[in-house]
Amino acid sequence: xxxxxxxxxxxxxxxxxxxxxxxxxxxxxxxxxxxxxxxxxxxxxxxxxxxxxxxxxxxxxxxxxxxxxxxxxxxxxxxxxxxxxxxxxxxxxxxxxxxxxxxxxxxxxxxxx
Amino acid sequence: xxxxxxxxxxxxxxxxxxxxxxxxxxxxxxxxxxxxxxxxxxxxxxxxxxxxxxxxxxxxxxxxxxxxxxxxxxxxxxxxxxxxxxxxxxxxxxxxxxxxxxxxxxxxxxxxxxxxxx
Numbered sequence: 001x002x003x004x005x006x007x008x009x010x011x012x013x014x015x016x017x018x019x020x021x022x023x024x025x026x027x028x029x030x031x032x033x034x035x036x037x038x039x040x041x042x043x044x045x046x047x048x049x050x051x052x053x054x055x056x057x058x059x060x061x062x063x064x065x066x067x068x069x070x071x072x073x074x075x076x077x078x079x080x081x082x083x084x085x086x087x088x089x090x091x092x093x094x095x096x097x098x099x100x101x102x103x104x105x106x107x108x109x110x111x112x113x
Numbered sequence: 114x115x116x117x118x119x120x121x122x123x124x125x126x127x128x129x130x131x132x133x134x135x136x137x138x139x140x141x142x143x144x145x146x147x148x149x150x151x152x153x154x155x156x157x158x159x160x161x162x163x164x165x166x167x168x169x170x171x172x173x174x175x176x177x178x179x180x181x182x183x184x185x186x187x188x189x190x191x192x193x194x195x196x197x198x199x200x201x202x203x204x205x206x207x208x209x210x211x212x213x214x215x216x217x218x219x220x221x222x223x224x225x226x227x228x229x230x231x
Contacts, residue, residue, distance in 0.1 A: 033219075042117075042204050042221030043158070056218060089156060093219075102148070102208075102219060104158035 002026070004105035006092050012111045018080035021108040025073070025094030032069055033102070034077050035091040043091055049075065082112045115140045117207050119222035126195055127230050134190045134225045136205030142166075144210040147181065147188045148219065153201040164188065195229045202226045
């Protein structure tokens with residue numbers, strides 16, 4: 001069974017440019033998460049979806065970040081415009097409603113120059 | 114508020130030694146879940162274990178074992194006979210029990226960087 005798939009793995013952009021990350025969760029997983037991981041830190045939740053509904057977006061900087069999960073499957077996280085401080089790894093994860101764990105993708109590493 | 118503390122920032126041992134990674138958590142919830150993840154240099158967070166707060170039995174999986182003690186709010190992870198491939202950053206995480214089972218917000222510790230030297 002395929003795991004959580006993310007793309008791109010790496011992205012380098014100039015500041016003020018837009019960037020988007022895509023995530024395909026494990027098949028059948030209703031809950032999808034986007035986490036931010038800064039260097040040397042543990043991941044921090046940005047947004048959590050249950051099906052297509054964003055149930056926890058309290059830590060998403062809404063002035064420049066947006067996310068969507070159309071049809072309750074794939075999700076896209078966007079940053080516009082990117083700032084130097086946004087350089088980090090963006091992790092997507094999914095879990096089954098009655099499941100045994102939260103499973104992460106390989107992450108998308110963003111570098112803003 | 115929920116909090117996870119991994120006091121050991123870095124640990125370095127020689128191969129075949131046993132090593133224990135500490136995790137202490139804080140929560141007001143009576144029902145919660147505890148996790149351990151491994152993050153190798155490739156960056157992916159690899160799920161190792163999920164424990165619910167009602168199950169205090171220790172668990173063993175091959176060379177890995179976990180000791181959950183509610184009395185001390187700890188969920189420690191031991192690797193027996195460590196190997197070079199165990200080198201990674203290990204994260205302990207805590208989540209509340211969501212309204213829908215399995216829908217959880219994970220709060221992570223800062224991680225412990227484990228280096229196994231040949």
